[in-house]
Amino acid sequence: MNIGEVSTRANLPAKTIRYYEEIGLVKPLRDTNGYRAFRESDVHKLVFLGRARALGFTIEDCRALTALWEDKARASADVRNIASDHLIQIEAKIADLQAMHETLSHLVSSCAGDDRPDCPILQSLEKVTR
Amino acid sequence: MNIGEVSTRANLPAKTIRYYEEIGLVKPLRDTNGYRAFRESDVHKLVFLGRARALGFTIEDCRALTALWEDKARASADVRNIASDHLIQIEAKIADLQAMHETLSHLVSSCAGDDRPDCPILQSLEKVTR
DNA sequence: ATAAAGGTTCCAGTCAGGGGAAGGTCAAGA
DNA sequence: TCTTGACCTTCCCCTGACTGGAACCTTTAT
Incomplete structure (x- = not known):
């Protein structure tokens, strides 16, 4: 399977998939013409990665999660720790x-928002009360 | 005033202040020894920038906001638009x-978190239901 | 035969700084 | 006077997670 179809099926840009290969998250085979040849298992993994990224896991989290995912003997506690962190x-x-x-919403609602120059938003940003 | 004192007073790292100069947000003078020489107005502006960044405004927002801040004839509506966007x-x-x-919290609470390998978190990530 | 669509690599840029090297300057103490 | 240490300078590379584009190759359809 070429990268275009994988891109559609995993709902990820081709650029992103190439990037994931570059950092070792997926390891597609190669055809004789140099094209990447993805297996079903690669697509499956990319879908997993897309879901995890959409939930805001970092790439490093994803690396750990996919390692656990592929480890049939993992303890569910390991996954749970990553997720609860x-x-x-x-x-x-x-x-x-x-x-x-x-x-900000206080500031916006206190600002007239008209043509006059006085603006509580700027006045507030000016204060040193950090 | 040297960068160290400004850093303390504006509560910004010196690196950040140098960066702000590089991108033209502040324009400190220079002493004969090459050191940056900050005026009170520079400190004032940096405090403003620190506040605005802490509220999550982008650098470009900050550039617009400080321009308005320094424009005595600005309309408060301009500021309000940036803020409400x-x-x-x-x-x-x-x-x-x-x-x-x-x-995620559903997933975490449904996971036993023990030594056994079955984990609803991974099972869910596996689904294509994006 | 040719054109379009898809694939490849490589380089550079994003955002907002952070880390650290190599070196110049200043103030205080011995 | 010398030295030590704190402070300052520029320079370049690094971050995360991609994205855009150039230059080029392969496949497919007409």
């Missing part, structure tokens, strides 16, 4: 963004 | 992260 990071990011959102 | 992006990110969080 990631969950904690997601929670921290959400909290950060919510704090930003609160501050 | 940014607010929308923050909201989208929060929604994304919350969706990830929901999916």
